[in-house]
Amino acid sequence: MQLLKFMENPFFSIIIPTFNRAKMIQKAIRSVFDQSFDSWEIIVVDDGSTDNTEEVILSYNNPKVRYIYQENKERSAARNLGISQSKGRFICFLDNDDLYLSEHLQKFYNEIMKQNFTDGMYLSGHIIKSNGVELSRSKFFTDSYKNAVTFAFQTLPFPDDVCLPRHIAIGNPFPEEYNIFEDGHVWMRILSRYPLFQITDHTCIVTEHSERSTNKIFEGVDVNYLKTYINCANDLFDNYGLLLEPYFPRANWKKFIISKLITVSQIAISKGKYTESRQILSFMINQQPSTLFNYKTLKLGLMSAKKQNHSNSVI
Numbered sequence: 001m002q003l004l005k006f007m008e009n010p011f012f013s014i015i016i017p018t019f020n021r022a023k024m025i026q027k028a029i030r031s032v033f034d035q036s037f038d039s040w041e042i043i044v045v046d047d048g049s050t051d052n053t054e055e056v057i058l059s060y061n062n063p064k065v066r067y068i069y070q071e072n073k074e075r076s077a078a079r080n081l082g083i084s085q086s087k088g089r090f091i092c093f094l095d096n097d098d099l100y101l102s103e104h105l106q107k108f109y110n111e112i113m114k115q116n117f118t119d120g121m122y123l124s125g126h127i128i129k130s131n132g133v134e135l136s137r138s139k140f141f142t143d144s145y146k147n148a149v150t151f152a153f154q155t156l157p158f159p160d161d162v163c164l165p166r167h168i169a170i171g172n173p174f175p176e177e178y179n180i181f182e183d184g185h186v187w188m189r190i191l192s193r194y195p196l197f198q199i200t201d202h203t204c205i206v207t208e209h210s211e212r213s214t215n216k217i218f219e220g221v222d223v224n225y226l227k228t229y230i231n232c233a234n235d236l237f238d239n240y241g242l243l244l245e246p247y248f249p250r251a252n253w254k255k256f257i258i259s260k261l262i263t264v265s266q267i268a269i270s271k272g273k274y275t276e277s278r279q280i281l282s283f284m285i286n287q288q289p290s291t292l293f294n295y296k297t298l299k300l301g302l303m304s305a306k307k308q309n310h311s312n313s314v315i
Contacts, residue, residue: 010039010040010041010087010088011037011039011089011090012037012039012041012088012090012105012109012163013041013083013086013087013088013091013092014032014040014041014043014092015043015082015091015092015093015094016029016043016082016094016095016096017047017075017078017079017095017096018044018045018047018049018053018078019046019049019072019075020050020051020053021049021051021096022049022053022055024096025044025097027099028097029042029044029065031094031099031102032094032100034100035104035105035106036102036103036106037105037106037109040088040092040105041065041088042065042066043066043068043086044057044065045068045069045078045079045082046067046069046070047070047072047074047075047077048071054069066085074179075179076173076174076175077174077176079159079174083166083169083173084170086166086169088166089165090108090122090163090164091163091164091166091169092105092108092162093159093160093162094160094204095159097207098126098160098207099204099207101202101205103201104204107199108122108124108163108199108203111199112163115197117165119165119194120195120196120197121162121187121190121191121195122162122163122164122197122199123141123163123197123198124161124163124201124203124204125199126203126204126205126206127204127205128205128206128208130208135208138158141196141198147191147247148191148196149188149192149248150247150248150252152187152188153184153188153253153256156181156183156187157183157187159183160204160206161203161204162187168190168194172189172190173186174186175232178228178231178232178235179228180225180229181228181229181232181233182232184236185233185235185236188240188248189236189240189244192240192243192247223283226261226280226283230283233253261281261283264280265280265281
């Protein structure tokens with residue numbers, strides 16, 4: 001009877017969106033089974049996979065692992081669906097290519113108890129690894145940041161790091177029209193209303209690989225991804241600007257995006273992607289016409305055109 005009650009009401013619901021990652025997702029699920037804290041459920045939301053993801057998930061034959069299929073709508077919709085179907089008091093997230101360390105849920109539980117179940121965003125840290133080699137560790141919130149909203153924008157916590165009371169997760173859905181910066185969109189909205197409870201431990205592993213969207217934007221110089229990133233942030237400020245203004249004014253976002261676009265344009269030139277560099281600068285000018293007269297903008301535009309012409313003449 002006690003077991004049934006536990007199964008109906010797990011403390012944590014862990015949402016794992018996935019798409020064609022049947023081989024990779026098994027490690028993510030195993031890391032949840034290996035948790036020292038065992039009051040949890042996993043909700044895998046299959047976002048239209050065409051591989052054997054369903055077969056892999058159903059093979060667990062465990063009531064703590066639930067499988068939900070949806071037509072491909074991207075990960076924001078998948079996370080929202082998982083949250084809506086959850087039974088846990090608190091919601092955690094796990095990307096299908098990442099892992100929890102064994103004390104991840106226990107440390108969240110300890111902090112929630114310490115804070116007496118206070119509404120807020122509970123946050124741990126992550127370690128980024130590539131082929132088992134540690135590359136970096138996420139930063140923790142300190143007084144050096146002006147506030148938690150600014151911290152979230154500047155560091156962009158991974159979903160793996162986040163734990164939310166279920167009603168806060170339901171009340172702050174991921175924007176389904178975006179698949180880039182959609183998590184930052186949510187974290188900043190939440191932190192403009194609720195406190196941040198920082199757990200100063202790195203409790204999960206983020207697996208670095210070429211398909212991560214941030215790599216496509218800032219290293220692969222994918223112009224479409226970059227535009228989606230900026231449009232998502234613009235949507236955040238268009239719809240929640242008054243809420244964010246005391247913590248992170250839109251003027252700060254404009255300064256940030258100018259510097260970021262210039263940096264990505266420089267990366268594009270260094271990679272020989274001169275057309276992409278000019279597309280990025282054109283997009284920046286369209287977003288903020290005053291940047292047309294920015295010295296760095298003019299310099300980069302001339303540089304990319306010159307190098308493009310030189311490249312063509314060599315060919």
